[in-house]
Amino acid sequence: MSSPEQDPRPESAGAGARSRRGVKVELVDDVEKSLYARRQKIYPREVHGVFATLRVTAVLVLLGLFYGVAWLSWDGQQLLLFDLPARQFHVFGMLFFPQDFLYLTFMLIIAALTLFFFTALAGRLWCGYACPQTVWTEVFLWIERKIEGDRPRQMKLDKSPLGARKFAIKGAKHLVWVLFSLWTGFTFVGYFTPITELGARALEFSLGPWETFWIFFYGFATYGNAGWMREQVCIYMCPYARFQSAMFDRDTLIISYDSERGEPRGARRRGSDPKAAGLGDCIDCTLCVQVCPTGIDIRNGLQYQCIACASCIDVCDEVMDKMGYPRGLVRYTTENAVSGKQTHVVRPRILVYSAILALLMVALVVSVMLRSPLELDVIRDRNALYRETSEGLVENVYELKIVNMDERAHRFRLSLEGPESLALITEEPEIAVDAASVRVVVASARIDPARLSQRSTEIRFRIDSLDEEELGADAVARFLGPTPSAR
Amino acid sequence: MTTGRPDDVQGAGERIPRVQLVSAVVWPAFVMAGVATAVFFTFLDPVHVLECTGEAPLGRTAAYSLGFFMFWALCIATGAGTAYFLRPEVPPRPPRPRTEELS
Structure with missing residues (x-):
């Protein structure tokens, strides 16, 4: 053991610290014999x-x-x-509703x-x-x-x-x-x-x-x-x-201690020739252990507790500089590089991950861009199948739900498609819907029963924006009337 | 030795730290409660549900929060049950030697 003046290791890394660490190790052993291990x-x-x-x-x-x-x-x-x-x-300027949770799922899959x-x-x-x-x-x-x-x-x-x-x-x-x-x-x-x-x-x-x-x-x-x-x-x-090791292969970047170069580790005087003393480059200063936020010793090999923060690289490089040894005793490397083989960055695993990732990202962007900021839902009034008016016409009542997912308010014109002479009755031919909100309006459709060829006819409600071209939505509904044979 | 204490879970002859046992039950329960809450309230607006049942008016934030804690409690109960039943069986004690055999 060298004298303190010649010891290049920092104060707390000296023999005193080592003995303290020694006590700690015994403590862990003791505690493990008790009911549960206490955290150090x-x-x-x-x-x-x-x-x-x-x-x-x-x-x-x-x-x-x-x-x-x-x-x-x-x-x-x-x-x-x-x-x-x-x-x-x-x-970021787009508005989503709970029914859009699929996009969130998509995002999470992409993140994973x-x-x-x-x-x-x-x-x-x-x-x-x-x-x-x-x-x-x-x-x-x-x-x-x-x-x-x-x-x-x-x-x-x-x-x-x-x-x-x-x-x-x-x-x-x-x-x-x-x-x-x-x-x-x-x-x-x-x-x-x-x-x-x-x-x-x-x-x-x-x-x-x-x-x-x-x-x-x-x-x-x-x-x-x-x-x-x-x-x-x-x-x-x-x-x-726990599961990150499943994504690792021999070409994955890891933080590793070069035991070939470092061992046998041991203290030495600064300037002494380690080869003559039969020592490797590791001066066993334990600084790599002291800086580790998870308290492991990187020299024991790759461990799942290692969060790859690279603190041990930084501190070891500093020590190597002080000793006049080349840097990188602890370094970013790959298993292949450590065992002297070539590292492949482009490999099937990477290509498969990138392909799936690219596909999902494109799909997400396209689906978000194609998403209409307007939705129309039609619900038939459930109280009556149909009603006959005093003029002998058949009337159906509908509840229209307009969801404006835009960050701007819009005015819409409501129209109805169906058999000839089908009339739309509404109190509001122009419907104003605030930004990011839902409006429910009641509308009814009337027709002369002679025009109906069947009991249930498909009709289509449509809303078109009066202030923005190409903004519109439609929804299909059923128009019910008396059975034609019963007339 | 089994003391019946909740931290006395043994697996492959090893004890696990108590913090690991508690985390193993409470933490996945937290995550799944979050998922369950998100999915549940995506399809159900608590304001509409409460309107229908005629319960006391409750804001959405309150309903979401209570829903989350309900799910969390449920998941913790499940996880705690799993942890409890995973404890190995207590081996039967060997019969005590009779006094005459001892002498």
């Missing part, structure tokens, strides 16, 4: 480097989108609003396939950079670091007895966490009920009971998952973590 708190060490910068960028962009998009509006209409109380869904595609191509990119669990945990860790200090300080604080100082520091951290969580909960609810009104009501303390409940519920979920649960969400709750 993980203190991820702060890391800087290429991938850390990438992750922080991803966090800023994604959280910026989450907290920002809710406030965007156009023409007084919130751009992205799943207005549950109104049963209307505004998506995109995940499969990127997993096959580049491993757990999603986990390391884009998953909400990672993104919010990153923010919570940052807050923790700002208030409690770096990893050794946090560990020392947790070991110290509860006093005024510890209480103040922990209290401040939880206060900031709670405030941030509540803001998150508020934003989340703001995607389901108009956010400007929600904000105004929040400022007046006049939020509805359920709005308040969901803000706190989602806030609590954020606080619990990002503050307390952290890596346990990935290990115990995430289905993707």
